Amino acid sequence: MIATHERASTSSSAPVRLSRPEGHGKIRRxxxxxxxxxxxxxxxxxxxxxxxxKVVHQVVPxxxxxxxxxxxxxEPSAAVLALVPAAATTLEVTDFDQLRLVxxxxxxxxxxxxxxxxxxxxxxxHTAALSEGLLRPADQRLRNQFGISQDDVSWEASWSGxxxxxxxxxxxxxxPMPAIHRAVEAGVGPLAGAxxxxxxxxxxxxxxxxxxxxxxxxxxxxxxxxxEAVSTYVERGCTPFDxxxxxxxxxxxxxxxxxxxxxxxxxxxxSVALGTELVTVxxxxxRGDAFDRVRLADVMPPTDPDFGLVMSRGVADxxxxxxxxxxxxxxxxxxxxxxxxxxxxxCPS
Numbered sequence: 001m002i003a004t005h006e007r008a009s010t011s012s013s014a015p016v017r018l019s020r021p022e023g024h025g026k027i028r029r030x031x032x033x034x035x036x037x038x039x040x041x042x043x044x045x046x047x048x049x050x051x052x053x054k055v056v057h058q059v060v061p062x063x064x065x066x067x068x069x070x071x072x073x074x075e076p077s078a079a080v081l082a083l084v085p086a087a088a089t090t091l092e093v094t095d096f097d098q099l100r101l102v103x104x105x106x107x108x109x110x111x112x113x114x115x116x117x118x119x120x121x122x123x124x125x126h127t128a129a130l131s132e133g134l135l136r137p138a139d140q141r142l143r144n145q146f147g148i149s150q151d152d153v154s155w156e157a158s159w160s161g162x163x164x165x166x167x168x169x170x171x172x173x174x175x176p177m178p179a180i181h182r183a184v185e186a187g188v189g190p191l192a193g194a195x196x197x198x199x200x201x202x203x204x205x206x207x208x209x210x211x212x213x214x215x216x217x218x219x220x221x222x223x224x225x226x227x228e229a230v231s232t233y234v235e236r237g238c239t240p241f242d243x244x245x246x247x248x249x250x251x252x253x254x255x256x257x258x259x260x261x262x263x264x265x266x267x268x269x270x271s272v273a274l275g276t277e278l279v280t281v282x283x284x285x286x287r288g289d290a291f292d293r294v295r296l297a298d299v300m301p302p303t304d305p306d307f308g309l310v311m312s313r314g315v316a317d318x319x320x321x322x323x324x325x326x327x328x329x330x331x332x333x334x335x336x337x338x339x340x341x342x343x344x345x346x347c348p349s
Contacts, residue, residue, distance in 0.1 A: 067216030070200055070208075076155040076170065077225040077232035077273070081216035083168050083202070085209045088159040091234040092338075094131040095155045099124065099230050102276050109172060110143070110152040117151055128274035128330035130231040130338065131156055134167060138189030146183045148175060166205040173201055220269055224282045229273035230330075233337045238267040238347035243340045245301045250349065257299045264348040265289045272337050276330065279311055281323035281344060290316040294323050296343040303341040305332050 067074075067081045077093045084091055100108050105120045124132055135142060135150040143149045152175045158167040167190070171180065177198045184191045184203070195204045208214070215221045224234055241250045241261070253261070265288060273280040283290065294314040297307045310332045311325035323344060327333055336342060 065219045065222065067222055068211045070202070072200065075226050075228055076157065077227065077229070077234070080157045080168060081222060081225060082211060082214050083204060083208045084159050084215040085163065085166065086213045086215065086217065087163040088161040088215065089236045090161070091157060091159045091215070092130045093155065093157040093232040094129050095230060097154045098228065099127060099129060102230065103127070108151060110149045112151060126331050128230045128276070128327065128334045130233060130334050131158070134169065134190055141188055142183055146179045148179050148183065169203045171201045171203065175201065177201065220284060223284065224269060224271035227273040227280050229275050231274045231334060232271060234269070234271040236269045239340045239342065239345040241346055241349065244343060244346045245303060249301045258349070260292060260296065260299055261346070261349040263289065263292060266348060267345065270345055272342070274330065274333055274337070275327060277327050279325040279327050279333065283321040283323065285319065285321050287318050287321035290318040290321060290323065293344040296346065300343055303336065303343065305336065307336060307341065307343055310336055
């Protein structure tokens with residue numbers, strides 16, 4: 001359910017189905033307008049040109065209350081929650097299989113000839129990928145000595161918090177796990193000291209937490225994930241004003257922007273799902289400040305780079321707490337997200 005903040009147009013491109021190569025897991029539907037097109041094209045609906053926007057009702061699937069175990073059939077941002085320790089405060093997920101699909105390399109894997117792999121990796125920095133591959137720095141050694149590589153990774157995630165950092169790599173089903181064990185034992189790159197789960201084809205930086213001590217046990221965090229995307233970023237808490245807009249800028253605000261900042265509700269957690277042409281933001285249900293937050297980019301000082309040039313034509317739905325944007329510059333959007341320059345995440349003054 002989304003209501004528009006301003007008039008937005010949509011594409012009528014029909015969805016097409018692309019198949020993963022054998023062992024790459026489930027097949028996903030991808031639209032010609034991008035990985036999030038099929039999900040959000042229908043919600044960028046037209047409203048009147050004057051007054052406050054009307055809420056346009058749309059059915060939104062009810063998310064699971066908790067995630068008690070890893071489930072490879074879920075979208076990576078949802079599947080990983082059972083592996084993220086409760087003490088973590090941020091989570092970054094990059095879905096390399098989705099990235100391969102939208103870039104036209106649906107059959108690419110570790111056995112793909114070098115020139116084609118190189119063409120894929122040349123394109124990755126221009127996408128909304130939050131990671132360029134945890135194993136890439138050690139890729140040549142992994143390939144030469146163990147017969148595995150970054151191209152065998154389906155998706156990866158990393159998290160951080162006061163208790164430290166961690167990560168997980170999800171390998172394709174056909175990848176020989178003994179080879180991964182040997183690479184871990186040899187201490188190659190980030191794999192040194194890692195934990196291998198043969199059954200689930202996972203490699204984690206440390207032993208996964210118990211279900212009750214993971215992000216999957218928090219219904220609020222579960223509700224923010226599961227959207228099909230190239231990358232997903234989730235964070236607990238709001239972002240300080242100085243981080244978003246620059247040090248000292250709050251003192252220079254005029255009366256109207258200052259009032260808009262004071263009127264915001266608290267923000268306990270949020271997520272951003274970055275596709276190829278669209279962005280889905282989730283702030284949690286029943287957000288009375290959804291329209292105010294989507295308008296902040298228009299009334300506050302510009303971010304660096306300017307948020308309005310990177311993500312535009314914001315739409316909002318107070319009931320579900322979802323915001324949507326047209327993605328004009330995927331790579332810069334990933335940078336803004338990593339660096340905390342997202343106006344809609346700012347803390348109330």
